[in-house]
Amino acid sequence: MTKAAGEAMKTYEVRTHGCQMNVHDSERISGLLESAGYVDSASLSPGDRPQVPDVVVFNTCAVRENADNKLYGSLGHLRPWKDINPDLQIAVGGCLAQKDRASIVERAPWVDVVFGTHNVGALPVLLERARHNADAQVEIVESLETFPSTLPTRRDSAYSGWVSISVGCNNTCTFCIVPALRGKEKDRRPGDILAEVQALVDQGVVEITLLGQNVNSYGVEFGDRQAFSKLLRSCGEIDGLERVRFTSPHPAAFTDDVIEAMAETPNVMPSLHMPLQSGSDKVLREMKRSYRSAKFLGILDRVRDRIPHAAITTDIIVGFPGETEADFEETMRVVREARFSSAFTFQYSIRPGTPAATMPDQLPKAVVQDRFDRLLELQEGISWAENRTIEGRTIEVLVAPTEGKRDNETGRMSGRAQDNRLVHFAVPTGDGVELPRPGDFVKVDVTYGAAHHLIADGVLDGGTFEVRRSRGGDAWEALQPGRAEGATAKPKVSLGMPSIGKPAPVEAPACGI
Numbered sequence: 001m002t003k004a005a006g007e008a009m010k011t012y013e014v015r016t017h018g019c020q021m022n023v024h025d026s027e028r029i030s031g032l033l034e035s036a037g038y039v040d041s042a043s044l045s046p047g048d049r050p051q052v053p054d055v056v057v058f059n060t061c062a063v064r065e066n067a068d069n070k071l072y073g074s075l076g077h078l079r080p081w082k083d084i085n086p087d088l089q090i091a092v093g094g095c096l097a098q099k100d101r102a103s104i105v106e107r108a109p110w111v112d113v114v115f116g117t118h119n120v121g122a123l124p125v126l127l128e129r130a131r132h133n134a135d136a137q138v139e140i141v142e143s144l145e146t147f148p149s150t151l152p153t154r155r156d157s158a159y160s161g162w163v164s165i166s167v168g169c170n171n172t173c174t175f176c177i178v179p180a181l182r183g184k185e186k187d188r189r190p191g192d193i194l195a196e197v198q199a200l201v202d203q204g205v206v207e208i209t210l211l212g213q214n215v216n217s218y219g220v221e222f223g224d225r226q227a228f229s230k231l232l233r234s235c236g237e238i239d240g241l242e243r244v245r246f247t248s249p250h251p252a253a254f255t256d257d258v259i260e261a262m263a264e265t266p267n268v269m270p271s272l273h274m275p276l277q278s279g280s281d282k283v284l285r286e287m288k289r290s291y292r293s294a295k296f297l298g299i300l301d302r303v304r305d306r307i308p309h310a311a312i313t314t315d316i317i318v319g320f321p322g323e324t325e326a327d328f329e330e331t332m333r334v335v336r337e338a339r340f341s342s343a344f345t346f347q348y349s350i351r352p353g354t355p356a357a358t359m360p361d362q363l364p365k366a367v368v369q370d371r372f373d374r375l376l377e378l379q380e381g382i383s384w385a386e387n388r389t390i391e392g393r394t395i396e397v398l399v400a401p402t403e404g405k406r407d408n409e410t411g412r413m414s415g416r417a418q419d420n421r422l423v424h425f426a427v428p429t430g431d432g433v434e435l436p437r438p439g440d441f442v443k444v445d446v447t448y449g450a451a452h453h454l455i456a457d458g459v460l461d462g463g464t465f466e467v468r469r470s471r472g473g474d475a476w477e478a479l480q481p482g483r484a485e486g487a488t489a490k491p492k493v494s495l496g497m498p499s500i501g502k503p504a505p506v507e508a509p510a511c512g513i
Contacts, residue, residue, distance in 0.1 A: 011041040011053040017070060018061025020247060021182075021211055022094055024162035026059045028120055029093065031152030031493045033057075036124040040154070045484030052081045055089045055127065060096035062177055065349035071096055075108040082110040089113065089127055093120060098140060098181040099353065105136045116140040117182050121151050143183055144168070149196060152493045158479055159398075159439030159472025160207040161200045165193050165231065169213035170220075171250065173277075174288050174355040175317060175348065178213060185214070187221040194234055197241065203491065204475025206439065207243035207398060208235070216249040216258055229261035236265035240471060242441075243398065244268045245420065248275060252290040254299055263306035270307045271420040274299065275315040279334030280327035283320050286359070293334050300338055311341040311419035318375055319348040319368030321359035328371050335378055341386050341421065342452070343379045347372050380451050387421070387449030394445050394464050395456070397423045401438040401476070415442075417454070425456035428465055439472030 012033045016026040030040060033055065041053040056078060061067045075090065082088050091113035092104050098116035105111050112130040115123055118141045126137045144167060155161055168183040169176075197208055210231070212218060219227020235244045244267050249258070251274060262268045274296070278284055281292045303310050316331065335343070347368050350357045397415040404414030404424050412424045413436065425444040427435055436442045443466040445458025459465035479489035 009039045009044075010037060010055070011044070011050055012038040012055040012057065013041050013053045014057045014059060015074065016059045017067060017096075018059075018063065018094065020162065020209065021164075021167075021213070022059050022061060023156075024164060024211060025094065025117075025120060025148065027153045027155050027162070028148055028151040029057055029059060029123060030154035030490075032121065032123055034154050034493045035152045036127075040488070040490070042488040043484075043490070044487055046486045048484070052078070052085070052088060054087070055091065057091045057093060057123070060092060060094035062095035062099045062181060062351070064346065065351070067096055068100075072107060075111065079108075079110050087131075089130065091115065091123060091127065093117075093123065095178065095181045099177065101140050102138045105138060109136070112136055114138040114140070118142070118144045120148055144186055147186065147188055149188065149192075154493050155491050157205075158203075158475040158491050159205055159470070160209075161205045162211050163193060163196055163200070163208050164188065164211045165215060165218050165228075166212040166221075170217065171214060171290075172288050174286065174359070175277075175320065175351070177351045177354050180353060182213065185212075185217065185221060187218055187227075190227065190231055190234070193231065194238070197235060198238055199494070201238055201240045203494070204439070204471045204478075206241065206470050206472035207245070208241065210235075210244070210246040212246075212248075214248070214250045214253065215246045216255065217253045225255075226257050229255075229257040232258070232261040232268050233265055236267050241267055242470070242472075243418070245271060247273050249273070251275070251296050251299060256302065259302055259306050262303075269418050269420065270310040271313070271418070272303060272310055273313045273315075276331075276334065276338070277315060277317050278320060278323070278327070279331035280323065281330070283323055283327050283331075286322060287317075287320060287356075293330065297334065297337055309419060311421060312338070313342045313344070313420075314338070314340050315344045315346070316375065317346050317348050318372045319363045321348070321356055321363065322361040323363060323371075328375075332375065332378060335375065335382070339382055339386060340379065341419070342383050345372060345375055345379065384449070384451040387451065387454060390421075390446050390449050390454060392446065394443055395423065395454075396441055396443050396468075397425060397456070398472075399436045399438050399440050399442060412457075413442075422453040423456055424453055426458075426460050428459050434467050436467045437469070437473035437477055439474070439476040440470050441468040442466065443468075 014026045014029050016022050041049050058071060060071050078090055089112045092111055093115045097114050104114050113126045115126055122139055126139055130137045149164055166185050166187045168185040169179045170185045216228050277289055279293050300312060395417045397417055399413055399415040407414055412426050414424045417423050443464050444456035445463040446454050447457045448455040483489040
């Protein structure tokens with residue numbers, strides 16, 4: 001592509017903060033902008049790429065306080081560019097936009113568009129209206145009218161895809177603002193989910209992740225409490241789908257039929273993210289988490305009984321209002337017993353609009369920091385010890401193009417094991433050696449377990465190195481011709497499936513419904 005051609009294009013960039021739901025929403029935002037004629041600036045070679053695109057979209061998170069700071073800091077960095085180029089358009093969407101609304105424009109008057117979690121599809125129209133009227137457009141709606149999978153989507157990966165099964169959340173955790181921003185849970189029809197999965201597989205996808213704020217409550221809206229386990233089993237029947245993951249479940253609603261489906265469905269991966277939040281039953285009550293530590297540990301025991309090599313990860317909040325040293329020691333006890341492969345640990349931060357924000361006994365920063373550091377040290381040691389137990393094992397890795405930041409320097413490639421551990425592996429040298437492509441699978445011998453990843457250099461000593469080419473690798477390779485040096489190639493824009501709510505009767509119902 002010539003530089004002149006690049007300059008004639010309208011380019012965009014989407015900057016994503018937050019969870020996997022936001023990552024998938026950003027794929028939809030990209031699809032909308034591509035359908036409106038914009039070009040992803042990352043798809044251009046560095047020489048053709050503008051310093052700042054014509055449109056910059058922030059897809060925001062509101063879970064923690066630093067999300068606010070991150071957004072307004074980023075907006076501040078863009079203000080000089082807006083002064084230089086008034087035609088630059090800046091849009092803010094996601095959970096923080098749903099929460100802060102017009103106050104975003106009040107704090108950052110150079111923002112052109114603010115849109116919420118329920119009206120992502122309005123973005124192109126709002127951009128055009130802001131340009132035509134030369135005035136900021138703030139449009140927030142209060143409830144979901146159409147499931148977002150109706151929107152065009154530009155996936156980030158050729159071989160791995162996100163599939164939403166529900167949006168919103170019916171829980172009332174006192175620290176969480178998500179239900180207020182994403183609304184009550186809305187479930188997609190099982191047949192529509194499976195149709196989207198099949199469409200992705202037909203495009204070369206070999207791995208899908210089922211997404212929901214609380215995936216294992218899926219089906220409550222249409223009266224089937226085992227709908228999620230049925231969905232997992234149905235995914236197991238899709239030819240060519242090699243890996244199925246899901247996130248996130250809730251311990252209170254996690255039932256044995258899901259464990260059995262995981263154990264008995266070969267393409268459902270042996271990995272589970274199970275948010276603990278606190279090991280103290282008193283704190284769990286204050287959080288309105290409707291389970292206790294004994295139930296949580298019981299779930300883990302049953303998972304490991306049926307799936308012995310499962311890697312279990314978690315979320316933990318330190319410093320919730322009123323947390324005592326004894327409460328914190330309970331969390332440490334549960335972490336020792338749980339033996340998580342890794343944990344996302346957070347210091348509690350006040351989120352205006354949540355019940356916890358006005359609770360008494362907010363803890364001093366120094367106390368929270370001390371407990372956070374102690375928990376991190378404990379979990380780091382557990383993660384390291386757990387990863388050391390995998391040394392000497394042969395594992396299968398789904399190769400990824402960007403997982404290893406130092407791959408060029410170390411001569412390794414990287415990817416994810418079946419249990420979702422990050423693996424950096426050596427590759428053989430010499431003529432005629434077949435190297436895996438992103439989206440292919442390779443079996444390798446683990447030689448070292450670090451705290452946050454595995455090293456698999458067994459091939460350097462004559463160990464296992466077995467490449468299995470896949471349709472995912474074919475899909476990745478098909479994107480490479482014509483890709484400019486330093487540019488990112490992504491699949492074409494595609495559409496999902498529309499419906500939400502109770503499934504209509506069909507002769508051959510999906511998921512047994």
